Amino acid sequence: MIEIVAGVDIGGTNTVVGLVTKNGDLLAEKTFSTRNHNHFNNFINTLSQEINTLLNQVGGDYIIMGVGIGAPNGSYGMGAIVDAPNLEWKGTLPICKEITSRLSIPAVVTNDANAAALGEMLFGGAVGMKDFIVITLGTGLGSGIVANGNLVIGHDGFAGEFGHTIVEINGRACGCGNKGCLETYASATGIRRTISMLLAQSNQPSIFRSLVPEKLSAKMISDAATNQDPIALEAFEYTGRILGIKLAEAVTIFSPEAIFLFGGLAKAGNLIIDPTKRYMEEYMFPIFRNKVKLLPSALEGKNAAVLGAAALIWKEINV
Amino acid sequence: MIEIVAGVDIGGTNTVVGLVTKNGDLLAEKTFSTRNHNHFNNFINTLSQEINTLLNQVGGDYIIMGVGIGAPNGSYGMGAIVDAPNLEWKGTLPICKEITSRLSIPAVVTNDANAAALGEMLFGGAVGMKDFIVITLGTGLGSGIVANGNLVIGHDGFAGEFGHTIVEINGRACGCGNKGCLETYASATGIRRTISMLLAQSNQPSIFRSLVPEKLSAKMISDAATNQDPIALEAFEYTGRILGIKLAEAVTIFSPEAIFLFGGLAKAGNLIIDPTKRYMEEYMFPIFRNKVKLLPSALEGKNAAVLGAAALIWKEINV
Numbered sequence: 266m267i268e269i270v271a272g273v274d275i276g277g278t279n280t281v282v283g284l285v286t287k288n289g290d291l292l293a294e295k296t297f298s299t300r301n302h303n304h305f306n307n308f309i310n311t312l313s314q315e316i317n318t319l320l321n322q323v324g325g326d327y328i329i330m331g332v333g334i335g336a337p338n339g340s341y342g343m344g345a346i347v348d349a350p351n352l353e354w355k356g357t358l359p360i361c362k363e364i365t366s367r368l369s370i371p372a373v374v375t376n377d378a379n380a381a382a383l384g385e386m387l388f389g390g391a392v393g394m395k396d397f398i399v400i401t402l403g404t405g406l407g408s409g410i411v412a413n414g415n416l417v418i419g420h421d422g423f424a425g426e427f428g429h430t431i432v433e434i435n436g437r438a439c440g441c442g443n444k445g446c447l448e449t450y451a452s453a454t455g456i457r458r459t460i461s462m463l464l465a466q467s468n469q470p471s472i473f474r475s476l477v478p479e480k481l482s483a484k485m486i487s488d489a490a491t492n493q494d495p496i497a498l499e500a501f502e503y504t505g506r507i508l509g510i511k512l513a514e515a516v517t518i519f520s521p522e523a524i525f526l527f528g529g530l531a532k533a534g535n536l537i538i539d540p541t542k543r544y545m546e547e548y549m550f551p552i553f554r555n556k557v558k559l560l561p562s563a564l565e566g567k568n569a570a571v572l573g574a575a576a577l578i579w580k581e582i583n584v
Numbered sequence: 585m586i587e588i589v590a591g592v593d594i595g596g597t598n599t600v601v602g603l604v605t606k607n608g609d610l611l612a613e614k615t616f617s618t619r620n621h622n623h624f625n626n627f628i629n630t631l632s633q634e635i636n637t638l639l640n641q642v643g644g645d646y647i648i649m650g651v652g653i654g655a656p657n658g659s660y661g662m663g664a665i666v667d668a669p670n671l672e673w674k675g676t677l678p679i680c681k682e683i684t685s686r687l688s689i690p691a692v693v694t695n696d697a698n699a700a701a702l703g704e705m706l707f708g709g710a711v712g713m714k715d716f717i718v719i720t721l722g723t724g725l726g727s728g729i730v731a732n733g734n735l736v737i738g739h740d741g742f743a744g745e746f747g748h749t750i751v752e753i754n755g756r757a758c759g760c761g762n763k764g765c766l767e768t769y770a771s772a773t774g775i776r777r778t779i780s781m782l783l784a785q786s787n788q789p790s791i792f793r794s795l796v797p798e799k800l801s802a803k804m805i806s807d808a809a810t811n812q813d814p815i816a817l818e819a820f821e822y823t824g825r826i827l828g829i830k831l832a833e834a835v836t837i838f839s840p841e842a843i844f845l846f847g848g849l850a851k852a853g854n855l856i857i858d859p860t861k862r863y864m865e866e867y868m869f870p871i872f873r874n875k876v877k878l879l880p881s882a883l884e885g886k887n888a889a890v891l892g893a894a895a896l897i898w899k900e901i902n903v
Binding site for chain 1 (some may be wrong): 714736
């Protein structure tokens with residue numbers, strides 16, 4: 266029997282679950298919608314079933330040893346997800362206990378962006394780096410920060426909420442209850458809001474004038490930009506400017522060797538990286554200028570958060 | 585012979601030098617102006633003379649083993665001060681080599697705010713804390729950040745330049761070449777600029793209408809506020825709002841147990857702490873609200889940076 270674990274990346278829109286060996290090889294993977302589970306227990310049921318389906322798929326040579334989970338506002342210490350702005354279930358969700366009660370194996374949870382940072386450090390572009398930042402651009406904006414070779418977890422275990430730094434006082438309403446948070450601008454949801462803003466401000470023709478706003482995905486916006494839709498192009502410029510300015514601030518605070526972009530909006534590649542890099546350098550504290558790499562996740566396609574969550578549970582069970 | 589070291593805190597306005605025992609006892613201290621040394625070598629000459637004067641003062645029972653220095657843009661790795669916006673000498677200043685050549689003892693340098701954080705951790709209010717931030721409000725604004733029990737130094741050694749995060753795009757011109765940096769608002773120099781701004785906007789009477797702007801000190805402004813000068817009171821409110829918002833962002837990123845305020849402007853006590861705390865809580869990411877202590881340095885009067893710089897050289901010479 267070959268020992269494996271499940272790595273889970275819970276996002277506001279989709280959840281990805283994968284079976285992972287001790288070397289970080291991904292044997293099988295499944296994506297399903299995080300939404301449409303009106304009760305958290307229903308979500309846990311779906312997740313448990315998907316893990317069992319994947320296990321059947323890879324066959325009888327494997328035994329599952331544990332489940333590692335990356336989730337928004339995931340608290341390692343509490344084994345729970347706590348008041349995540351981008352999930353529909355509120356309060357404290359004891360996800361580790363629920364998984365263990367269904368599958369009878371240990372489970373650990375951490376912040377989704379911390380999981381992505383662990384994955385990048387162990388298997389991706391940050392191998393050998395001691396100071397770097399992973400920014401996840403999904404439904405929200407998460408950050409996993411590594412300083413002196415260790416994840417910055419903070420006193421409460423909730424450090425790294427870079428998506429809730431403030432871009433504009435009294436700016437866009439955020440799911441956290443505040444206004445003007447970075448993730449209301451720089452995320453898959455944020456760029457969709459920017460499209461609506463630009464449709465109001467501009468009178469240029471755009472495919473988005475005939476599409477339902479809440480159905481827009483980051484992929485549709487990047488496809489439109491590739492087709493030279495002027496509103497889509499301007500939306501990437503606008504998003505990159507805000508993200509670039511905030512990343513310049515992050516560099517000034519952390520002096521990282523590199524910043525990695527990961528998640529749905531990061532898949533737009535140079536459409537988002539180029540303006541972000543340009544504005545980051547423009548607003549950078551001079552001694553850091555042209556020193557910090559801005560890179561796509563080296564695990565894109567594989568999913569750094571799934572691999573990182575898997576690495577976390579491997580470390581925990583220590584087999 | 586009792587072994588001692590010199591701890592040095594170089595600020596944009598004043599330099600403080602103290603003789604410190606291995607237990608952190610301060611035997612003697614002297615403050616002199618950092619300015620009016622047109623060449624860096626003249627400053628080093630003054631500093632060396634002041635150390636010798638202090639040694640004569642404490643008498644013949646003591647032997648000096650090394651010099652620890654906290655300075656703006658001090659690089660531990662390079663043993664130098666590099667392009668510090670608030671010092672009049674530019675370029676790379678090899679301060680350790682210069683001190684050693686004059687006094688024939690080892691010297692180390694680090695960022696002044698990092699030295700203050702070390703002092704706070706070893707001898708002050710942060711004893712036993714693993715995650716905290718020290719903000720120095722002097723000529724500029726420095727930050728020493730401790731995460732997981734270690735100073736955040738960064739890939740380049742220049743992490744912690746929180747004073748150069750951006751408050752307002754195209755805001756006040758900063759010594760670093762950028763605009764709108766936090767330290768142009770929240771520092772002894774920043775509140776002086778705020779006084780000028782308020783004198784323009786308001787028509788209320790104020791002592792500052794009859795004083796020379798560049799001669800205003802943080803002490804004069806806090807004395808005026810204590811005497812209910814309306815412009816001085818509003819300047820503290822304005823400064824506290826900006827500092828509070830940026831500290832809310834720092835909490836969101838680091839999840840510290842406490843934030844300590846240190847330096848000239850911090851001596852204003854509740855005049856600066858109260859509005860800063862109020863706005864910090866108002867703009868805080870909700871899960872962190874009412875959890876993070878905002879405190880004056882527990883070493884105020886002694887000088888955390890002098891003690892921290894001393895601790896650093898004690899560690900280095902390891903006697």
